[in-house]
Amino acid sequence: MFSSLTRAALLAACLPAAAPAFAQTRPETPSKPLGTIVLPAAKGLKPVRVAAFPDQRVTGVTVSRQGRIFVNFPLWEDGHRESVAEIVPGQAPKPYPDAAWNSAVTDPKAPASPAQRFVCVQSVVVDDQDHLWVLDPASPKFTGVVPGGAKLVEIDLATNKVLRTIVFTDKVAPSKSYLNDVRFDTKRGFAYLTESGTGALVVLNLKSGRARRVLETHPSVHPEPGFDLAVDGYVLREPDGKKPNFQVDGIELSADGNTLYYQALMGRTMYRIGTEFLRDSTLSPAKLAAHVQKFAVPSASDGYGRDAAGNLYTSGIEDNSIHRVTAAGKIETIAQGPEISWPDTFGYGPGNTLYFTTSQIQTQDKYHKGKSTRTQPYGLWKLALDPAK
Known part of the structure; x- marks a missing residue:
């Protein structure tokens, strides 16, 4: 689906030491309530809204080679309906692959086994074989993993x-885990996942179904020390006054499958590691950790994407922006505006089009003394990328 990044290009993309794109310090307490901050003026590419969701928070999006669009809605709040849906502009979200898989957790008619229904879906990804994969961390409202519910579900888009x-x-996937996102190397038969609940990468052998956690103690999968997450200048705090505990989140795989990129949400540093080392189960944790490299410092990000030219895309959740990291190591802001409210996940589609969701996580009531500050619907957007890039 995408062209390959060569090893030489990857090495060239390794950035020299430089000042980070954003200041590393933030105020310990918010000085203004959300809504009174003057946002940066819109600039760059203009996003076009594909769909709006007034009452269901959307996180994941993916697009097939035929241009079919799929999104997911995690079970984080009351009023949850479908977990995975196909989006046809102008129509209501269609539960996918069917209503049975989308039966609510509390539905007495739902299948007894949580392995046979969606529990709390966080991500959807179409691989290069045009198969849709649904990642279900199975932790509704972050209350803990439902036993037997954490899973990957593979769906054939030709037959649905x-x-x-x-x-x-x-x-x-222990009780406090939260499997977050996934990328696939179908040539080698492996998948790589981020686990943002306790912090780890997961390496999955697609042929055997065996998976293992790696880099659990490495700093790259955990919040950066001293980092404060501020969105539009508003510092996020949990109801108990503590910082959010978001661990490793964004993930992307080079088209040749040789390099994995990832990042903790509570931080600004993108890391990378050769996948040959991740697949080598004989490496000790220390030897595996020795292969982790700092790659770039674009911004705090919730999701990664990649285009046909091998450019990486990161969501700028701090200031409503989207960044492109080129193979030559150049970081640029390609879009920014108030409508890009917590850009969450990317999906690359036909016509050099980048799709993304806005999940507005910063507006949740728990960050604002029990009252949500959301004023616009959750959204699915697209950007027509510069054909010259």
């Missing part, structure tokens, strides 16, 4: 039928 379900053991 589930091909298989890979259920993760509690060693891979």
Whole structure:
């Protein structure tokens, strides 16, 4: 689906030491309530809204080679309906692959086994074989993983039928875990996942279904020390006054499958590691950690994407922006505006089009003394990328 990044290009993309794109310090307490901050003027490419969701928070988006669009809605709040849906502009979201898989957790008619229904879906990804994969961390409202519910579900888009379900053991997805995003290397038969609940990468052998956690103690998968997440100048704090505990989140795989990029949400540093080392189960944690490299410092980000030219895209959640990191190591802001409110996940589609969701996580009531500050619907947007890039 995408062209390859060569090893030489990857090495060239390694940035020299430089000042980070944003200041590293933030005020310890917010000085103004959200809504009184003057946002930066819109600039760069103009996003076009594809769909609006007034009452369901959207996180993931993915696009097939035929241009079919799929999104997901995690079970984080009351009023949850479908978990995975196909989006046809002008129509209501269509539960996918069917209503049974989208049965609510509390529905008495839902299948008894959580492995046979969606529990709390966080991500959807179409691989290069045009199969849709649904990542279900199975932790509704972050209350803990439902036993037997953490899974990857593979769906054939040609038949709209589930091909298989890979259920993760509690060693891979323990109770406090939250599997967040995934990328696939179908050539080698591996997938790589981020686990943002406790912090780890997960390496999955797609042929055997066996998975293992790696880099659990490495700083790259945990919040950066001293980092404060501020959105539009408003510092986020949990109801108990503590900082949010978002661990590793964004992830992307080079088109040749040789390099994995990832980042903790509570931080601004993008890391990378050769996938040959991730696949080598004989490496000790220390030897594996020795292969982790700092790659770029674009911004705090919730999601990554990649285009046909090999450019990486990161969501700028601090200031409503989207960044492009080129193979030559150049970081640029390609779009920014108040409508890009917590850009969450990217999906690359036909016509050199980048799709993204706005999940507005910073507006949740828990960050604002029990009252949500959201004023616009959750959204699915697209950007027509510069054909010269």
